[in-house]
Amino acid sequence: MATSMLEHAARLGVRPGRLYIDGEWGEPLAGKRWAHVHPATNEEITTIARAEQEDVDRAVRSARRAFDEGPWPHLKARERKRLLQPLIDLVYANASELSDLQTLDNGLPVAFGRSYRVSAEFCADVFDHYFGWIDKITGEVYPQFSEMTPLQYLSFREPVGVVAGINPWNAPLLQFPEKVGPALATGCCIVIKPSEYASLTILRLTELIAELDLPPGVLNVVTGVGSEAGEALVTHPGVDKVSFTGSVAIGKHIVEAGAATLKRVTLELGGKSPAIVFPDIPELVERAAATIAGQVFYGLSGQVCSAQTRAIVHESGYDDFVQHLEARVAAVRQGDPFDEKTTSAPMINKTQLTKVQDFIERGAGDGATILLGGGEPAPELAAGNWVNPTVFVDVPAGSPLVRDEIFGPVLTVIPFRNEDEAVRIANQSDYGLAAGLYTADIARAHRVTRALRAGAVGVNGYSFMPNSPFGGVKSSGLGREGGWSSIEEFTEVKTMAVDLSAG
Structure with missing residues (x-):
C-alpha cells in the first residue's frame, strides 16, 4: 500500500484519546491505554484511554447526579432546544474532518464515507430530527370510562433516566447520534462507550458537544475494552437503560446482566x-x-x-x-x-x-x-x-x-x-x-x-x-431506533388520575 495511515493521522491532528467525565477531559485512574491500530495497514495510529470499573463508576455517578439533582430533566422544551441545536451546525461545519476520522477509525473508503447514510451530514440530520421532537413529546388524555368512577386519566412521557450507550465500530457517525440524540432530547443523561476499534470519530463529536453549555454529567464518554468498561457499564446499578448495537452473544448477556435491576434494554443485533x-x-x-x-x-x-x-x-x-x-x-x-x-x-x-x-x-x-x-x-x-x-x-x-x-x-x-x-x-x-x-x-x-x-x-x-424506525425480530434484537420509536424507548409513561368529584 503506497500511503501510510500515519500521514493522515498527522494531517488530522490526531491526539491520544482521553475520557470525558462530568464535563472534563482526563486520564483513566489506573493510567492504562491501548493502541488504536488501522485495519488497512495494521499501523498504530495513536493510543486511547482504557477505562476500567472505577472510571465507569465515576461516569455513571456523574450522570446519576446530573439526572437526579441537576436541571437537565426538568428544563422547559425551549431551553433544551436552545442548548442543543447549535450542535447541528457544528457537525456540518466539521463534516470533512469527521468523515476522514471515520476512515481513520475503521478503514471505510473515504469516497463511500461521503455517501449519505454513513456521512457527517447524516449524523447532523439525526441530531436535527431528535432535537425537533423536544417540544412535541406529549402524553395522552383518555375519555372518562364510567360515571361510576369520576376519574379523568391522562399520561405524561418522562425521561427513562441514566442511559448506557454502547456503540459498534462500523458506523460511528450513524450510531453515536442514534443513541445520544434521543437521550438528550428526552432529558436523559448518558454514558457512551465507543467500540475499542472506532473511538476517534466519537471523541471528536464529543469535543463538539463539549462546546455547548450542557450541565456537567449530561454526556460522559468512557473509551475502553468491552470486557472491562462495557461489562462495568451494563451491570452498574446506577444505569436505568442500556442501548446496545453489536453481537447476539453480547446482547443476550446484557439482558441477563440487567435482569437484577430490571434495566430497560434496546438491542440491535446481528443479521443474516x-x-x-x-x-x-x-x-x-x-x-x-x-x-x-x-x-x-x-x-x-x-x-x-x-x-x-x-x-x-x-x-x-x-x-x-x-x-x-x-x-x-x-x-x-x-x-x-x-x-x-x-x-x-x-x-x-x-x-x-x-x-x-x-x-x-x-x-x-x-x-x-x-x-x-x-x-x-x-x-x-x-x-x-x-x-x-x-x-x-x-x-x-x-x-x-x-x-x-x-x-x-x-x-x-x-x-x-x-x-x-x-x-x-x-x-x-x-x-x-x-x-x-x-x-x-x-x-x-x-x-x-x-x-x-x-x-x-x-x-x-x-x-x-x-425519521424511520429500524430494528429486528427473533435473534436480531429488541426495540427500535429511529423516529418516534426512539423517543418511546428513552421515556417512561406516567399516568395521572384526577378525581373530578373533588371540591
Missing part, C-alpha cells in the same frame, strides 16, 4: 438478511445484483448487520443475476481507504479476518462451490486485514454459510422455483433484522413483505433514514 429476486423485468435483476453487491462487497465489505448476504433468486433469472454480479465483483478495488478509487474496506481486525477466512475454507470443504472470488488478496495488501469478495453457490442446507452471520464479503446465491419456496428459504434463519425484495408486482410486494419475518423490508431498494 435475505434478498428475494423476482425477474419480473430485466432491469430489476440488474438492480438487485448491484444493490446486493454494494452491501456485501463495497463500503464496509459486508461488515454491516443489515447486509443482504443471502441472494434468493428465481431460477429463470439466475444466470442473468450471476452475470451482473460478476461484473460488480470485478469492479471491487481494495487498497488505500483515502484513495478515491478504493471501493471496499478491510476486515476490522485480525480476529475478524481469521473468522471470515475460516468460513470460506469450511464452506468450500463442506461441498459448497466458490463461484466468484476467493483466494489470497494482492501481495501489496498483505500488511492489512483484507479478504477477497467471495460468492458461493450449491450450498448445502444447514451450512454455516447460510445459517451464521459471517460479517465479511461473502455472499450465497440460492435458486428458488416459486414464491412460497422463496419465503420459506428467507425465513429459515434465527435472525430477522432486514430483508430485500425485488419485484415489479405491487401485490406480490405487499404479500411477501408481510410474510417475511424481518424488522425492515426494502422493496427494490432500501436505506435507513433519521
Whole structure:
C-alpha cells in the first residue's frame, strides 16, 4: 500500500484519546491505554484511554447526579432546544474532518464515507430530527370510562433516566447520534462507550458537544475494552437503560446482566438478511445484483448487520443475476481507504479476518462451490486485514454459510422455483433484522413483505433514514431506533388520575 495511515493521522491532528467525565477531559485512574491500530495497514495510529470499573463508576455517578439533582430533566422544551441545536451546525461545519476520522477509525473508503447514510451530514440530520421532537413529546388524555368512577386519566412521557450507550465500530457517525440524540432530547443523561476499534470519530463529536453549555454529567464518554468498561457499564446499578448495537452473544448477556435491576434494554443485533429476486423485468435483476453487491462487497465489505448476504433468486433469472454480479465483483478495488478509487474496506481486525477466512475454507470443504472470488488478496495488501469478495453457490442446507452471520464479503446465491419456496428459504434463519425484495408486482410486494419475518423490508431498494424506525425480530434484537420509536424507548409513561368529584 503506497500511503501510510500515519500521514493522515498527522494531517488530522490526531491526539491520544482521553475520557470525558462530568464535563472534563482526563486520564483513566489506573493510567492504562491501548493502541488504536488501522485495519488497512495494521499501523498504530495513536493510543486511547482504557477505562476500567472505577472510571465507569465515576461516569455513571456523574450522570446519576446530573439526572437526579441537576436541571437537565426538568428544563422547559425551549431551553433544551436552545442548548442543543447549535450542535447541528457544528457537525456540518466539521463534516470533512469527521468523515476522514471515520476512515481513520475503521478503514471505510473515504469516497463511500461521503455517501449519505454513513456521512457527517447524516449524523447532523439525526441530531436535527431528535432535537425537533423536544417540544412535541406529549402524553395522552383518555375519555372518562364510567360515571361510576369520576376519574379523568391522562399520561405524561418522562425521561427513562441514566442511559448506557454502547456503540459498534462500523458506523460511528450513524450510531453515536442514534443513541445520544434521543437521550438528550428526552432529558436523559448518558454514558457512551465507543467500540475499542472506532473511538476517534466519537471523541471528536464529543469535543463538539463539549462546546455547548450542557450541565456537567449530561454526556460522559468512557473509551475502553468491552470486557472491562462495557461489562462495568451494563451491570452498574446506577444505569436505568442500556442501548446496545453489536453481537447476539453480547446482547443476550446484557439482558441477563440487567435482569437484577430490571434495566430497560434496546438491542440491535446481528443479521443474516435475505434478498428475494423476482425477474419480473430485466432491469430489476440488474438492480438487485448491484444493490446486493454494494452491501456485501463495497463500503464496509459486508461488515454491516443489515447486509443482504443471502441472494434468493428465481431460477429463470439466475444466470442473468450471476452475470451482473460478476461484473460488480470485478469492479471491487481494495487498497488505500483515502484513495478515491478504493471501493471496499478491510476486515476490522485480525480476529475478524481469521473468522471470515475460516468460513470460506469450511464452506468450500463442506461441498459448497466458490463461484466468484476467493483466494489470497494482492501481495501489496498483505500488511492489512483484507479478504477477497467471495460468492458461493450449491450450498448445502444447514451450512454455516447460510445459517451464521459471517460479517465479511461473502455472499450465497440460492435458486428458488416459486414464491412460497422463496419465503420459506428467507425465513429459515434465527435472525430477522432486514430483508430485500425485488419485484415489479405491487401485490406480490405487499404479500411477501408481510410474510417475511424481518424488522425492515426494502422493496427494490432500501436505506435507513433519521425519521424511520429500524430494528429486528427473533435473534436480531429488541426495540427500535429511529423516529418516534426512539423517543418511546428513552421515556417512561406516567399516568395521572384526577378525581373530578373533588371540591
